[in-house]
Each structure stands twice: as structure tokens, then as C-alpha cells.
Amino acid sequence: xxxxxxxxxxxxxxxxxxxxxxxxxxxxxxxxxxxxxxxxxxxxxxxxxxxxxxxxxxxxxxxxxxxxxxxxxxxxxxxxxxxxxxxxxxxxxxxxxxxxxxxxxxxxxxxxxxxxxxxxxxxxxxxxxxxxxxxxxxxxxxxxxxxxxxxxxxxxxxxxxxxxxxxxxxxxxxxxxxxxxxxxxxxxxxxxxxxxxxxxxxxxxxxxxxxxxxxxxxxxxxxxxxxxxxxxxxxxxxxxxxxxxxxxxxxxxxxxxxxxxxx
Amino acid sequence: xxxxxxxxxxxxxxxxxxxxxxxxxxxxxxxxxxxxxxxxxxxxxxxxxxxxxxxxxxxxxxxxxxxxxxxxxxxxxxxxxxxxxxxxxxxxxxxxxxxxxxxxxxxxxxxxxxxxxxxxxxxxxxxxxxxxxxxxxxxxxxxxxxxxxxxxxxxxxxxxxxxxxxxxxxxxxxxxxxxxxxxxxxxxxxxxxxxxxxxxxxxxxxxxxxxxxxxxxxxxxxxxxxxxxxxxxxxxxxxxxxxxxxxxxxxxxxxxxxxxxxx
Numbered sequence: 001x002x003x004x005x006x007x008x009x010x011x012x013x014x015x016x017x018x019x020x021x022x023x024x025x026x027x028x029x030x031x032x033x034x035x036x037x038x039x040x041x042x043x044x045x046x047x048x049x050x051x052x053x054x055x056x057x058x059x060x061x062x063x064x065x066x067x068x069x070x071x072x073x074x075x076x077x078x079x080x081x082x083x084x085x086x087x088x089x090x091x092x093x094x095x096x097x098x099x100x101x102x103x104x105x106x107x108x109x110x111x112x113x114x115x116x117x118x119x120x121x122x123x124x125x126x127x128x129x130x131x132x133x134x135x136x137x138x139x140x141x142x143x144x145x146x147x148x149x150x151x152x153x154x155x156x157x158x159x160x161x162x163x164x165x166x167x168x169x170x171x172x173x174x175x176x177x178x179x180x181x182x183x184x185x186x187x188x189x190x191x192x193x194x195x196x197x198x199x200x201x202x203x204x205x206x207x208x209x210x211x212x213x214x215x216x217x218x219x220x221x222x223x224x225x226x227x228x229x230x231x232x233x234x235x236x237x238x239x240x241x242x243x244x245x246x247x248x249x250x251x252x253x254x255x256x257x258x259x260x261x262x263x
Numbered sequence: 264x265x266x267x268x269x270x271x272x273x274x275x276x277x278x279x280x281x282x283x284x285x286x287x288x289x290x291x292x293x294x295x296x297x298x299x300x301x302x303x304x305x306x307x308x309x310x311x312x313x314x315x316x317x318x319x320x321x322x323x324x325x326x327x328x329x330x331x332x333x334x335x336x337x338x339x340x341x342x343x344x345x346x347x348x349x350x351x352x353x354x355x356x357x358x359x360x361x362x363x364x365x366x367x368x369x370x371x372x373x374x375x376x377x378x379x380x381x382x383x384x385x386x387x388x389x390x391x392x393x394x395x396x397x398x399x400x401x402x403x404x405x406x407x408x409x410x411x412x413x414x415x416x417x418x419x420x421x422x423x424x425x426x427x428x429x430x431x432x433x434x435x436x437x438x439x440x441x442x443x444x445x446x447x448x449x450x451x452x453x454x455x456x457x458x459x460x461x462x463x464x465x466x467x468x469x470x471x472x473x474x475x476x477x478x479x480x481x482x483x484x485x486x487x488x489x490x491x492x493x494x495x496x497x498x499x500x501x502x503x504x505x506x507x508x509x510x511x512x513x514x515x516x517x518x519x520x521x522x523x524x525x526x
Contacts, residue, residue: 046309050327053312054337064313066418074317074415152337155329181526184447188525262451262525263444 005030009076009252013084016252019101022086024248026120033186033257034250035062035075035115036227037085038234039103039243042067045112047155048234052114054152057225058161060117060185062253068109075115075253082107087246094238103243111243116227117186118250119164121257122179129179131172134213142166143207144226148200149191151233159233162208163191163199163223167215176222185260192223199223268293272339272515276347279515282364285349287511289383296449296520297513298325298338298378299490300348301497302366302506305330308375310418311497315377317415321424321492323380323448325516331372338378338516345370350509357501366506374506379490380449381513382427384520385442392442394435397476405429406470407489411463412454414496422496425471426454426462426486430478439485448523455486462486 004012005027012029015021025034040048045067052059063072070081083102090098090106107113119142123133135142142164149161168176173193181189196204204221205212209228215221234242245251267275268290275292278284288297303311308330315322326335333344346365353361353369370376382405386396398405405427412424431439436456444452459467467484468475472491478484494507508514 042309046305046312049309049312049316050329053316053324053327061316064316066313178526184525262447263441 004028009254010078012252013076013079016086017080017083022101025086025250025252026248029252031124031256033062033075033253033255033260034118034120035253036118036231037081037243037245037251038114038116038230039107039111040114040234040239041110041241042112044156044237044239047157048114051151051154051157051233052116052230054154055229056184057188057191058151058229059227060187061114062117062185063115065113067112070107070113072113072115072253075255081113081251085245085249085251087249089244089246091235091242091244093240094235099246106241106243111241115251115253116230117260118227119187119224120250121186121260122183122224124257125179125183126176129175131168131176131179134167135211138213140213141210143211143213144209144228145196145201146208151229156237157233159229159236161191162226162228162232164210164226165204165207165221165223167213167219167221170218170220173220173222180224182261182263184262187224187226190222190224194220196221267291272517273341275515276339276342279349280343280346285364288349288513288515289511292515294519296325296338296516296518296523297381297383298516299381299494300344300376300378300506300508300514301493302370302374302376303497303502304373304504305375307419307500307502310420311377314414314417314420314496315493317417318492319447320451320454320488321414322490323450324377325380325448326378328376330375333370333376335376335378335516338518344376344514348508348512348514350512352507352509354498354505354507356503357498362509369504369506374504378514378516379493380523381490382450382487383513384449384523385446385487387520388442388446389439392438394431394439394442397430398474401476403476404473406474406476407472407491408459408464409471414492419500420496422499424454425489425491425495427473427489428467428470428484428486430476430482430484433481433483436483436485443487445524445526447525450487450489453485453487457483459484
């Protein structure tokens with residue numbers, strides 16, 4: 001397998017644009033921040049932006065591409081959001097109808113693109129600080145759960161927060177809070193530490209999305225707001241058209257993870 | 264003079280609502296966060312919210328009140344933004360036409376209210392950390408300057424960043440950066456330390472707004488993004504109607520300053 005970790009973001013995006021790299025982007029252009037994509041009709045744009053402003057841990061916005069535009073001026077001014085993601089998903093009225101490798105035909109002046117921070121960034125920071133990440137060790141998806149914590153409503157957008165969970169030995173918990181607090185643009189500090197039932201999770205071994213991971217004796221589950229939240233909330237509104245990245249197939253920005261650290 | 268520093272936010276707002284407290288709010292309900300107000304027609308709301316998202320240091324949003332609403336659910340759910348500010352300013356097509364103590368007649372379902380973080384919060388944090396604040400010592404307004412730093416454009420909203428300046432002895436500069444970095448919701452870390460000319464300020468003793476303050480031998484000027492920026496940028500768009508607080512006459516929220524600290 002070819003190693004894509006040392007590609008520049010521009011080269012990686014060019015390969016993706018030319019359909020030479022149709023695979024999950026984890027580990028591609030290592031050290032550069034990756035982002036979730038949500039594209040919505042402009043009639044929903046204010047409410048969705050407001051939802052993100054009110055729920056910054058679930059929906060941390062990295063860039064917004066205005067109606068008729070497709071270049072994310074802040075995070076990658078030379079990129080094209082219509083072609084530079086390996087795989088897109090197309091939803092009509094909340095139903096997945098198609099996966100495609102470009103969406104040029106669907107992206108018109110009625111659509112607004114949102115790039116949303118992704119947990120890859122804070123996971124790299126955790127690893128760099130010696131905090132182990134179980135689902136990476138077990139080579140599976142992070143476990144994700146619906147909670148009983150309600151997001152703050154904005155217009156038509158409302159619903160429960162979805163969280164991701166990373167179990168860790170007690171001695172790492174303080175450092176995990178500190179490290180991720182530095183990165184509010186990519187979900188920030190945990191929303192809960194410890195007892196899953198306190199946030200409405202009945203069975204920690206049966207995640208609603210992703211995979212179950214091993215929790216060892218004495219380990220503490222730590223929960224972060226998850227980027228699945230805004231997607232779930234948006235689907236609930238059943239927009240006429242919505243475009244997203246396919247899971248794991250993210251947009252690669254020109255900015256390094258560390259540039260999102262607030263201190 | 265009556266001391267209003269120990270009022271609760273609810274009592275202070277009630278007095279303001281009844282026109283029993285028509286004066287600048289500095290020092291009223293001490294320890295509780297105060298906010299700038301900008302009310303714009305909903306046709307501009309997405310672009311203004313996007314402007315704030317792209318320029319969080321100049322325009323840190325604390326709450327947004329949706330069309331037809333006037334209660335800021337996040338920062339003061341029992342308040343009424345149409346009456347609970349001591350003095351409002353009404354602008355038509357970018358021109359100040361009137362000052363009023365309530366705006367019930369103007370606030371209809373076409374208007375969207377934005378509450379924007381204010382430097383009072385971080386100034387209290389600086390004082391609590393032993394960093395002196397010259398314009399408070401000299402009992403005048405903070406000096407503010409137009410810079411050559413352009414805000415990131417969003418739709419019709421664009422223009423230069425306006426900054427406030429606080430001079431301080433060199434030994435306080437590091438702590439000032441640390442303390443204010445904790446408060447991204449109220450302008451956050453400085454945008455510049457030292458030479459005013461580097462950001463296009465020709466004469467530090469001639470501020471564009473506010474008052475000139477003494478800069479002593481060996482002191483360093485430290486510059487923060489200022490809440491005048493979004494107001495100046497919005498005025499430039501010349502909206503049919505725009506409502507703001509009168510300078511110094513702020514909205515008092517139910518949240519304590521420390522609740523906005525990110526760590």
C-alpha cells in the first residue's frame with residue numbers, strides 16, 4: 001500500500017480530484033487538519049450557522065462557503081469543495097440516494113457549504129501527549145452514542161447530542177481534558193467523564209454508531225461531542241438536497257492541527 | 264451616588280426597564296458579563312453571523328435572538344432586549360437618527376438581535392491578575408484606532424479592524440496574553456503587541472475613538488480587537504434600520520465573567 005502520509009494537502013487534493021485516491025483520508029497528509037462537509041440549501045443556512053454558534057462543541061465551524069462559491073477561502077483557498085473529497089453522499093429529503101466522487105452537477109448558487117472540525121485533530125494531540133486511543137489500537141471506528149443531552153435549538157435544527165467515547169486509565173484523564181481544551185475548533189474539552197448513564201447511555205458496549213471498544217478494569221470512559229450531531233440534526237429537517245462527505249472520507253485543509261490550538 | 268455594583272442582573276434590568284437607571288452600566292451588577300447589542304434586518308442576518316464567525320476576535324457572539332423573539336435564551340432567558348438596555352441608538356441607512364430608552368415599537372419579526380462580547384469582562388480578569396488598566400486609572404474611555412488589518416469579508420460586511428489599546432509595563436505583557444486568551448468570547452488574546460505602525464496606526468496619541476491615555480517610559484502598547492469593528496462594518500452596509508446600545512450603556516447578562524473562561 002502506498003504511503004500518503006507525507007503528501008502536501010495540495011497534492012493529496014489533486015490526486016483526490018483526479019480520482020487517484022478514493023479511500024478514507026485518515027493518515028493522508030499527516031499533521032494537516034481534516035474537516036467534515038455539510039452542504040445545505042441557502043434557505044437553511046442562517047439557521048444551521050446559528051445552530052453551530054449555539055452548539056460549538058458539537059458543530060465547530062472551520063469555514064463557510066457562500067452561495068455560488070466552492071473555494072474555502074479560509075482553510076484552503078485553492079481547493080474545490082465540489083471535487084476534492086474522495087467520496088460524497090447525496091441526501092434528498094433526508095434519505096441517502098447516491099454516493100459520488102464529485103458533485104459539480106449539484107453544487108449551484110443555491111447551496112452553502114460548511115466545513116466542520118473533526119476529531120482526527122484532537123486525537124493526534126492526545127497521542128502526542130501520551131494518551132492512548134483505544135479504537136486506533138483496535139483498528140476500528142470510534143464508538144458513538146446518542147445521549148439525553150439536548151442541543152440548543154436554532155430554528156428548525158434540534159435534537160440530542162451524539163458523543164464519541166474514548167476509554168483511558170484514570171491517570172490520563174486530567175491531561176486529556178487539558179489537551180483537548182486547547183482545540184475548541186475541533187470539539188474541544190470532553191462533555192462528560194465517567195458514568196455513561198448520567199448522559200442517558202444505557203449500554204456502553206452497544207454504541208449507536210461506530211464500533212464497540214474494550215474498556216479495561218479501572219479505565220474511565222471519556223465523552224466528547226461528535227460531528228455526527230449536526231449531520232443527524234440536519235437530516236431530521238429533511239432538506240430537499242443535502243450533500244456530505246462519506247464517513248471517513250474527509251476534506252484535507254491547508255492548515256496544520258497546531259494552528260487550531262488556542263494557547 | 265447610589266452603588267449599583269451589588270445588584271443582581273435581574274434587579275438591575277428591572278430598574279433599567281422602569282427607567283430608574285439610565286446611565287452607563289460599567290460597575291453595575293459587578294462580576295456579571297455585559298454585552299454589546301446590534302439589531303439588524305433578517306435579510307442581513309446570515310451575512311452578519313458569518314462575518315462574526317470569520318472574525319471572532321472582533322465580533323464574539325454571546326447570543327442571537329431570532330426573528331420575532333426578544334428574549335436572549337442563552338445569556339438571560341427572562342430579559343427583554345427591547346427594554347432592558349438603558350439607552351438605545353437608532354440608525355436609518357447608516358445615520359444616527361434617535362436615542363431612546365426602549366425600542367418596542369421598532370422590534371418586529373423582521374429584526375434579529377445579536378449580543379456581542381465586551382471588553383469589560385477581560386479587563387476585570389486583567390485587574391484580578393494585577394495587570395493595571397490605564398484608562399480606568401485615568402477615568403476616561405479606552406483609546407481605539409482604525410488599523411490596516413482587514414477583517415475577513417462575509418457578503419456585504421467588510422472593513423478594517425478597529426482595536427483598543429492598553430499600555431502596560433513590559434513585565435505584565437506575558438500575563439496579559441495568558442489571561443485574555445482564556446476569554447475568546449470577549450475578544451480573546453491581543454492581536455498585536457508593540458509598534459503601532461506595524462498595524463497602520465500613525466499616531467498613538469490620536470485615537471480614532473475614545474480618549475488618549477498616558478504611555479509611560481518603557482511601557483508597551485498592547486492591542487485587542489474591539490467591538491466597535493462590527494458596528495462600523497454594519498454601518499458601512501447602511502441597513503434600512505439598525506438598533507444598537509448607546510456607548511457604555513450595555514446589556515447585563517445572567518452569566519458571570521468567569522463562566523466564559525475556556526480553561
